[in-house]
Amino acid sequence: MGLQFFINAILLGGLYALMGLGFSLQWGISGIINLAYGAMVVLGSYLSLVLFNTLRIDPFISLIFTGTILFFLGAFVYRFSLQPLLKGGIVFTLIITFAIRLIIENIILLVWSADYRTIRVGYAGSSIQAFNTFIPLTKFLTFIIAGILVYLTYLFMMNTKIGKGIQAVALDKEGALAVGVDDQRMYMINFAVGTALAGITGSLWASIYSFSPHVIGVIIAKVFIIAILGGLGNIWGAAAGGILLGFAETSGATLLGSQWQEAIGLVIMVMVLLFRPHGLIGRKFFG
Amino acid sequence: MNITEKKINMNKTIILILALILLFILLPRFISGYYVRIFTAIFMYATIAQGFNLMSGYMGYLPFGNVMFFGIGAYVTAIFMGKGFSFVCALLLAALAAVLTSIILGFPVLRLRGHYFAIATIGMNGAIMSVVQNTTEITGGAMGTTLPIIPRAPGIVYNYFYLAMFTLMVVTTMVMYLVIHSKFGYAVRSIKANEEAANSMGINTTYTKITAWAITALFTSIAGALYGYWMSFIAPEEVFDVMISVNTIVMMLIGGAGTILGPIIGAFIIETVSEFAWSGFMEYHLAALGIATIIIVFFVPRGVIGSLGSMIRNKKMALPKKVGESNG
Amino acid sequence: MDNRVILDIQSVSKHFGALKAVDQVSFWVEQGEIVGLIGPNGAGKTTLTNIVTGDLKKTEGQVFFKGQNISHLQPFQIARIGLTRTYQIVKPLEGMTVEENVLVGSLFGRVDRKNDLNKGRKKTREIMELVGLDKKKDLLVSDITLPDLKRMEFARVLAMDPEVVFLDEVMAGLNPSEVEEASELIKRIREDKRLTIIYIEHIMKAVMGISDRIIVLHHGKKICEGSPKEVCDNPAVIEAYLGKRYAKEMINK
Numbered sequence: 001m002g003l004q005f006f007i008n009a010i011l012l013g014g015l016y017a018l019m020g021l022g023f024s025l026q027w028g029i030s031g032i033i034n035l036a037y038g039a040m041v042v043l044g045s046y047l048s049l050v051l052f053n054t055l056r057i058d059p060f061i062s063l064i065f066t067g068t069i070l071f072f073l074g075a076f077v078y079r080f081s082l083q084p085l086l087k088g089g090i091v092f093t094l095i096i097t098f099a100i101r102l103i104i105e106n107i108i109l110l111v112w113s114a115d116y117r118t119i120r121v122g123y124a125g126s127s128i129q130a131f132n133t134f135i136p137l138t139k140f141l142t143f144i145i146a147g148i149l150v151y152l153t154y155l156f157m158m159n160t161k162i163g164k165g166i167q168a169v170a171l172d173k174e175g176a177l178a179v180g181v182d183d184q185r186m187y188m189i190n191f192a193v194g195t196a197l198a199g200i201t202g203s204l205w206a207s208i209y210s211f212s213p214h215v216i217g218v219i220i221a222k223v224f225i226i227a228i229l230g231g232l233g234n235i236w237g238a239a240a241g242g243i244l245l246g247f248a249e250t251s252g253a254t255l256l257g258s259q260w261q262e263a264i265g266l267v268i269m270v271m272v273l274l275f276r277p278h279g280l281i282g283r284k285f286f287g
Numbered sequence: 288m289n290i291t292e293k294k295i296n297m298n299k300t301i302i303l304i305l306a307l308i309l310l311f312i313l314l315p316r317f318i319s320g321y322y323v324r325i326f327t328a329i330f331m332y333a334t335i336a337q338g339f340n341l342m343s344g345y346m347g348y349l350p351f352g353n354v355m356f357f358g359i360g361a362y363v364t365a366i367f368m369g370k371g372f373s374f375v376c377a378l379l380l381a382a383l384a385a386v387l388t389s390i391i392l393g394f395p396v397l398r399l400r401g402h403y404f405a406i407a408t409i410g411m412n413g414a415i416m417s418v419v420q421n422t423t424e425i426t427g428g429a430m431g432t433t434l435p436i437i438p439r440a441p442g443i444v445y446n447y448f449y450l451a452m453f454t455l456m457v458v459t460t461m462v463m464y465l466v467i468h469s470k471f472g473y474a475v476r477s478i479k480a481n482e483e484a485a486n487s488m489g490i491n492t493t494y495t496k497i498t499a500w501a502i503t504a505l506f507t508s509i510a511g512a513l514y515g516y517w518m519s520f521i522a523p524e525e526v527f528d529v530m531i532s533v534n535t536i537v538m539m540l541i542g543g544a545g546t547i548l549g550p551i552i553g554a555f556i557i558e559t560v561s562e563f564a565w566s567g568f569m570e571y572h573l574a575a576l577g578i579a580t581i582i583i584v585f586f587v588p589r590g591v592i593g594s595l596g597s598m599i600r601n602k603k604m605a606l607p608k609k610v611g612e613s614n615g
Numbered sequence: 616m617d618n619r620v621i622l623d624i625q626s627v628s629k630h631f632g633a634l635k636a637v638d639q640v641s642f643w644v645e646q647g648e649i650v651g652l653i654g655p656n657g658a659g660k661t662t663l664t665n666i667v668t669g670d671l672k673k674t675e676g677q678v679f680f681k682g683q684n685i686s687h688l689q690p691f692q693i694a695r696i697g698l699t700r701t702y703q704i705v706k707p708l709e710g711m712t713v714e715e716n717v718l719v720g721s722l723f724g725r726v727d728r729k730n731d732l733n734k735g736r737k738k739t740r741e742i743m744e745l746v747g748l749d750k751k752k753d754l755l756v757s758d759i760t761l762p763d764l765k766r767m768e769f770a771r772v773l774a775m776d777p778e779v780v781f782l783d784e785v786m787a788g789l790n791p792s793e794v795e796e797a798s799e800l801i802k803r804i805r806e807d808k809r810l811t812i813i814y815i816e817h818i819m820k821a822v823m824g825i826s827d828r829i830i831v832l833h834h835g836k837k838i839c840e841g842s843p844k845e846v847c848d849n850p851a852v853i854e855a856y857l858g859k860r861y862a863k864e865m866i867n868k
Contacts, residue, residue: 094349
């Protein structure tokens with residue numbers, strides 16, 4: 001297990017960290033298991049693809065657009081299809097988000113067909129070479145941006161008025177309501193942040209890997225694992241969960257062969273659920 | 288309503304149900320093979336939906352990954368028939384395997400709260416599917432496996448499975464009815480109502496939850512076994528497909544969760560809509576299904592039977608009392 | 616009435632990290648008594664109750680019920696042998712009717728395992744009449760008032776045929792006349808059913824009037840035990856409820 005293995009694992013883990021973060025926030029704070037999350041990530045990929053093909057915008061730039069578009073999409077979805085049905089419980093929210101996934105998936109199929117796509121930026125082939133290892137440039141940039149965004153999310157939650165409002169309803173809803181915080185608005189914004197992160201992940205994914213509607217199911221499976229590993233709603237937990245999954249998959253692929261890659265993640269998730277449902281990192285928020 | 292009136296109503300209902308059963312038994316003679324197959328699918332989905340109804344509609348635990356029992360039913364049947372066992376023997380073994388799985392997995396997993404439980408079951412389904420995909424010598428792996436073909440004319444074979452699935456659906460529904468109206472049924476419903484209070488009242492919630500899950504595993508696996516024999520060919524991605532769970536959950540919702548007939552009505556409605564969407568809107572069928580689902584969930588949140596139940600109840604409450612008759 | 620010790624709590628403690636919610640509390644209860652358990656907010660009364668009923672794991676100590684060590688039993692097992700409780704914040708079975716709520720108690724409580732629906736329904740009807748809820752039996756729990764919800768929870772517990780009942784702040788949220796009614800009901804039923812009651816309460820008037828004996832908790836410790844009059848005059852109790860200054864004033868008078 002040399003340095004190259006370590007590099008590969010951590011680069012993958014970085015992307016996963018960002019990917020799982022949005023889903024974890026939605027589940028942990030807004031209380032919504034968003035089965036459309038995978039579709040939203042992939043939608044982000046396709047949006048970046050369009051911007052790249054038509055306007056030659058680099059995905060690392062267009063992620064600003066995809067993030068914004070997905071933010072408003074998420075707010076819309078939450079406000080008009082989830083919020084009205086919250087009292088129906090988990091059954092309703094699961095079904096609604098699944099229905100939304102179907103709609104997004106169908107739109108993607110109609111517009112772009114099921115063919116695999118990817119974005120080939122000019123510098124796609126280059127890598128950084130250090131200490132006898134290859135660090136692909138696109139993966140490296142992805143890792144840096146993912147890290148920055150995770151940290152920005154943390155800053156947002158801790159230092160902005162809205163972020164603090166979100167933390168307040170998450171930690172003590174009654175108390176927050178008592179001081180006049182609009183809990184549904186906080187849940188909505190939190191949800192929208194989640195979809196924005198999904199969209200950004202999609203843009204980053206598009207620069208490294210190929211994508212198609214088929215990838216939707218793959219992503220959803222992974223974000224479940226990351227969220228549970230890290231503890232729902234826990235920002236650094238999700239980051240750690242992502243890195244852990246990156247390592248698990250990379251070693252699984254090396255040791256057991258790629259067919260077991262999926263199974264390993266699933267087994268880990270089930271084990272964590274059974275023995276440490278609050279996630280490996282522990283308490284719900286920071287600490 | 289006095290005792291005599293109640294008895295007459297019940298007799299009426301029983302006669303109606305028997306008449307319907309007779310109708311459905313005779314139906315294949317009058318319709319084409321295409322419709323026979325659609326009805327067979329409806330009966331199968333209704334059975335699976337009844338399973339979700341018991342766990343989620345009545346008990347408040349949503350086993351999203353319940354399709355795992357469908358897959359286990361199909362695969363264990365296939366494996367044993369491949370070794371020369373008769374269908375009935377293989378089916379019994381498949382049901383046994385499913386029930387054992389639900390008991391063994393149930394202990395750790397039913398301790399989990401709602402969301403976690405739902406997701407854990409999906410994880411388990413995925414893990415089991417992975418195992419099936421990768422143990423190629425036993426299961427045929429990702430390429431799938433075959434079951435013996437019945438050496439009779441196709442028309443007769445389709446009718447055979449129509450009747451088998453119909454019987455399964457009727458038996459499942461009857462069992463659900465008996466379960467819900469028994470002492471155990473109160474335990475189940477109390478768990479949904481308030482699990483902590485249920486515990487404090489002397490209900491062994493662990494035992495109740497596991498037993499309920501085992502019942503759903505039993506019927507869902509038999510549906511899977513029949514499905515495998517019906518299709519003569521199964522593949523892991525097909526019989527462990529989460530979409531089966533999703534579809535049957537929506538059926539339960541639209542028919543009315545927490546009602547005995549809801550899953551059956553729901554299966555009829557959704558399967559009809561699905562066929563229509565598939566043949567009419569093939570390119571848009573996913574979106575059509577999605578949009579239809581959202582509309583249904585928005586406008587009929589209690590389902591068809593549930594809404595009827597509410598309406599009847601509200602009417603009862605509003606009726607002026609007859610002289611001398613009390614309301615309780 | 617037989618003076619057997621029916622409930623024996625020995626040095627029970629519950630620590631939440633550094634916080635000692637219950638600190639070495641010991642006392643026993645004789646069959647047929649009404650024991651008042653009082654103390655200011657946060658004294659540990661509900662925590663102690665939760666430990667006895669199995670809802671919460673203790674850090675140390677033992678609990679004996681009718682001579683049997685119940686420290687490691689599950690809540691449902693403890694309920695089945697005759698030790699029951701009501702909740703400070705009522706926990707009705709949502710979505711079910713009043714009658715069904717009480718019925719569940721009669722089906723799964725300390726009654727013959729061969730409890731069938733008919734026997735259960737009969738018993739339910741009796742209890743509901745006793746408690747005054749028979750006219751409301753078909754109403755959903757979401758449609759009845761708080762006093763009725765409390766009445767229902769009491770009926771539910773009675774339907775379980777218990778020997779010991781922990782009444783956890785049943786008077787919370789009731790107005791004075793409702794408190795009066797509830798006290799009368801409890802006294803009446805205790806006579807009828809030969810129950811042992813541990814009466815956790817805030818409202819002094821209610822406790823003093825009904826209890827044979829009183830136990831006072833403060834900051835998780837037992838600070839006083841005795842008859843209502845003894846407890847009222849105890850300086851530690853006065854201090855706990857009213858503060859050091861008031862206590863000093865009282866003593867100086």
